[in-house]
Amino acid sequence: MPAQGQGPTGFEAVGSVAVRTFSAHQSPVPQVIRTAHQSMDGHHVNAMAGDGSGAPHNHFADYDELPEGHFYDPDAEYEPDPEYAATLAPDAARQRRERVGPTGRPLPYFPIPGPLTDHGPAKIIAMCNQKGGVGKTTSTINLGAALAEYGRRVLLVDFDPQGALSVGLGVNPMELDLTVYNLLMERGMSADEVLLKTAVPNMDLLPSNIDLSAAEVQLVSEVARESTLQRALKPLMDDYDYIVIDCQPSLGLLTVNALTAAHKVIVPLECEFFALRGVALLTETIEKVQERLNPDLELDGILATMYDSRTVHSREVLARVVEAFDDHVYHTVIGRTVRFPETTVAGEPITTYASNSVGAAAYRQLAREVLARCHAE
Numbered sequence: 001m002p003a004q005g006q007g008p009t010g011f012e013a014v015g016s017v018a019v020r021t022f023s024a025h026q027s028p029v030p031q032v033i034r035t036a037h038q039s040m041d042g043h044h045v046n047a048m049a050g051d052g053s054g055a056p057h058n059h060f061a062d063y064d065e066l067p068e069g070h071f072y073d074p075d076a077e078y079e080p081d082p083e084y085a086a087t088l089a090p091d092a093a094r095q096r097r098e099r100v101g102p103t104g105r106p107l108p109y110f111p112i113p114g115p116l117t118d119h120g121p122a123k124i125i126a127m128c129n130q131k132g133g134v135g136k137t138t139s140t141i142n143l144g145a146a147l148a149e150y151g152r153r154v155l156l157v158d159f160d161p162q163g164a165l166s167v168g169l170g171v172n173p174m175e176l177d178l179t180v181y182n183l184l185m186e187r188g189m190s191a192d193e194v195l196l197k198t199a200v201p202n203m204d205l206l207p208s209n210i211d212l213s214a215a216e217v218q219l220v221s222e223v224a225r226e227s228t229l230q231r232a233l234k235p236l237m238d239d240y241d242y243i244v245i246d247c248q249p250s251l252g253l254l255t256v257n258a259l260t261a262a263h264k265v266i267v268p269l270e271c272e273f274f275a276l277r278g279v280a281l282l283t284e285t286i287e288k289v290q291e292r293l294n295p296d297l298e299l300d301g302i303l304a305t306m307y308d309s310r311t312v313h314s315r316e317v318l319a320r321v322v323e324a325f326d327d328h329v330y331h332t333v334i335g336r337t338v339r340f341p342e343t344t345v346a347g348e349p350i351t352t353y354a355s356n357s358v359g360a361a362a363y364r365q366l367a368r369e370v371l372a373r374c375h376a377e
């Protein structure tokens, strides 16, 4: 990170968000944002500008945009500032003004979860949308890693024969002898033989590879074929607080197995024009599983992903999603940033790859929101 006051391309990371700054008027002393708190909709910035000497000389409150000569870079690193949210919470008026979330609803405060003294039984979450490339795998890895950071024991289940979840955690699926496929299809196979530890403390993985595609066909002739995964996960329930299943982009038998095993479904939706196409079919499938196989199943939430607050289009799509699903839409929205594709290459979650990034903060907030929803029950 460039040193404070470095001029045209430097950015300061004081407070909750970094603001890249440049000196438009070529003043001898570059303008440096000293503190900046950005509201969750990405528009309101509460910033304090200074001359780099440490003495602020200008206070800008509630700007829709940063003052001329400064711009906000959503990809910039920032220092997570949990205390900031806490300081806003008691002040209702300020909270209302500053904490309207990107979904257009007042943003509640999601407390930082306290440590757990004992673990389990696990809540099982299926990350599900038959549309491809909406952020299922990215959300599974990063929600899991954020829950693990908060001291929850997490098991991630790669339930896609593409093995993207395994790749995203640095595992080469082609080199695996045992995968979730063996756990499903071979009686007497124990989960411990298949489980892999990840680099994230508290987080394990049931990996998969192309073998799993055979299960879709082979399971058809099994007795109680829809609850095969549920049976396989049963012995693990007491070891984990959360089990998150990364589904493949289809509503076939594997996905039905994930929904039968799950307590909750999270549906990631990419903020683009066709986001809602196919969602009716998905909710219908969830309802059918609820009626016939798993009465405990609930839609926990719709997660807006790849949101770009700078485009009208993204904002309109999000507004439509909120109109359609109302309180089911998580207050937390995941912004679009190249940091996510980078993490796949690195084979680790964004919470460790770019721990201070906006993307990592978003998934930490999602973890807090998911925990808050669970505790509210």
Ligand SMILES: Nc1ncnc2c1ncn2[C@@H]1O[C@H](COP(=O)(O)OP(=O)(O)OP(=O)(O)O)[C@@H](O)[C@H]1O
Binding pocket: 131, 132, 133, 134, 135, 136, 137, 138, 139, 160, 164, 247, 248, 249, 305, 306, 307, 334, 335, 336, 337, 338, 340, 341, 342, 344
């Ligand atoms: N918030 C984001 N911003 C930018 N890129 C993202 C974001 N989330 C995910 N991506 C990228 O979009 C691509 C698709 O994401 P991901 O693999 O998580 O989706 P998926 O729903 O699991 O896809 P599939 O249906 O193929 O399993 C990946 O390259 C990923 O790195």
Ligand SMILES: [Mg+2]
Binding pocket: 136, 137, 138, 160, 164, 165, 246, 247, 248
């Ligand atoms: Mg995927």
